[in-house]
Amino acid sequence: MASLFAPDVLTWAIAALATAGVILRPWRLPEAIWAIAGAVALVLLTLLPWRDALGAVVKGTDVYLFLIGMMLLAELAREAGLFDWLAAQATRAARGDARRLFALVYLVGIFVTVFLSNDATAVVLTPAVYAAARAARAEPLPYLFVCAFIANAASFVLPISNPANLVIFGAHMPSLARWLVQFSLPSVLAIAATYGVLRITQRRSLRAPIARDIAVPTLSADGRLAAAGIAATAIVLLLASGFALPLGLPTFLAGTATAAIVLGRKRRSPRRLLQGVSWSVLPLVAGLFVLVEGLAHTGVIARLATLLQTAADRSVTDASWLAGILSALACNLMNNLPVGLIAGSLDAGHLSGPVSGALLIGIDLGPNLSVTGSLATILWLVAIRREGQDVGTWRFLRLGLVVMPPALVLALGGLLATAGL
Numbered sequence: 001m002a003s004l005f006a007p008d009v010l011t012w013a014i015a016a017l018a019t020a021g022v023i024l025r026p027w028r029l030p031e032a033i034w035a036i037a038g039a040v041a042l043v044l045l046t047l048l049p050w051r052d053a054l055g056a057v058v059k060g061t062d063v064y065l066f067l068i069g070m071m072l073l074a075e076l077a078r079e080a081g082l083f084d085w086l087a088a089q090a091t092r093a094a095r096g097d098a099r100r101l102f103a104l105v106y107l108v109g110i111f112v113t114v115f116l117s118n119d120a121t122a123v124v125l126t127p128a129v130y131a132a133a134r135a136a137r138a139e140p141l142p143y144l145f146v147c148a149f150i151a152n153a154a155s156f157v158l159p160i161s162n163p164a165n166l167v168i169f170g171a172h173m174p175s176l177a178r179w180l181v182q183f184s185l186p187s188v189l190a191i192a193a194t195y196g197v198l199r200i201t202q203r204r205s206l207r208a209p210i211a212r213d214i215a216v217p218t219l220s221a222d223g224r225l226a227a228a229g230i231a232a233t234a235i236v237l238l239l240a241s242g243f244a245l246p247l248g249l250p251t252f253l254a255g256t257a258t259a260a261i262v263l264g265r266k267r268r269s270p271r272r273l274l275q276g277v278s279w280s281v282l283p284l285v286a287g288l289f290v291l292v293e294g295l296a297h298t299g300v301i302a303r304l305a306t307l308l309q310t311a312a313d314r315s316v317t318d319a320s321w322l323a324g325i326l327s328a329l330a331c332n333l334m335n336n337l338p339v340g341l342i343a344g345s346l347d348a349g350h351l352s353g354p355v356s357g358a359l360l361i362g363i364d365l366g367p368n369l370s371v372t373g374s375l376a377t378i379l380w381l382v383a384i385r386r387e388g389q390d391v392g393t394w395r396f397l398r399l400g401l402v403v404m405p406p407a408l409v410l411a412l413g414g415l416l417a418t419a420g421l
Helices: 006-022 031-046 048-061 061-081 082-092 098-116 119-136 143-154 162-170 176-201 221-242 246-267 271-275 282-298 298-314 318-332 336-345 353-369 374-388 395-416
Strands: none
Touching: 006 282, 006 318, 031 048, 048 282, 048 336, 061 082, 061 098, 061 119, 061 162, 061 221, 061 246, 061 271, 061 318, 082 098, 082 119, 082 221, 082 246, 082 374, 098 119, 098 143, 098 176, 098 221, 119 143, 119 318, 119 374, 143 162, 143 176, 143 353, 143 374, 143 395, 162 336, 176 221, 176 353, 221 246, 282 298, 282 336, 298 318, 298 336, 318 336, 318 395, 336 353, 353 374, 353 395
16 A cells, blocks of 8 residues: 555656646646646655756746747737738638638648747637638638648647757757758658648538638738748747757747837837737646656656667667657657657657657657647647637547548658668
8 A cells, every 4th residue: 555655656646647637627727737736746745856846947948938939929920910811811812712722721831830830820820710711601620620730740840840849859959950851851741641631531521612702901010020020030040940059049039029129119018919928838838847857756767768778779760660659649648748848858869860850750740649639739629619619539539540640650751761761
């Protein structure tokens, strides 16, 4: 009986319960509450020294700065109507063809995910796509599914495309040139495979004609400034990636500078902008950092690292397939952010290139299996519910079982082909 209350068992149990709370949101409490509750429990029960917990929170500084900058840019774009304008342009360009609209929404989703992160696609683009589909008198769900799946499928095109990328590699983030060499082919294969399977599964809904004459809103001066800020941020981050610099501070500075310019043009208060930002994401991430630090104290992460390194010593190819598939499945059991934190604790940057790359692909792409696989997909579900739409767990899983595996296999195969394995 005493073994049930051994420190390691208690730590694992608290981490599991907190993660389940984040995924399932009992009593509809915010995800951050469960992560923070688990972190506090570890400290109060002396399972994790408070200094180590504080150190874990500090480890996430670069991620917090990145998220703040991206959320500011996304909210600026939303307020200025930039995404509504993009969605309306895509709808008008479809010229009454639902299949063309589907492809155009997919392209816009790629652009937003690559340069603004997958969370921006889920939070900001989804409502705009819903509005565009309704204006075109089209069935919204096929286009909403695009937002959910492309948010993960395109999330490893660049280091900035997914906050999980920063978590996985941390201080060992590859240079931009090395990143592009390693992940360009896998990204193209994942994006193409996801599109192909989605297009096939939604073909019946895309046969009906849609409205041709769509009113395109005028893009305001603030919208143009927000677009310029996003473009400038992308350039800054590409330069930072090129010199292997941390991405958090440049993103934060670019986001705050863009906000200052847009708000200062008409001397507007930042209150409304700040209220639109999902600040709860920050304590959620901080709590998860602490939970993973608690797991590290039990030695389980060190054992996982040893097993993975041993497998890589035997066969890099086998270890890469194993890492990619298991990390993809793990994301759907405990969400990709804690899995990414665990991968970061494995010191992914020091593993063999294909093995660390496979971990990242599994963590970024694996969440397309279930609606709880990533924070972006959870945020997408919240966004569509606000529009009166809903997708149950089993419905998403049935679609994910068809969409995700081919993309994962092709992406991992492309990674190994790039590495010459």
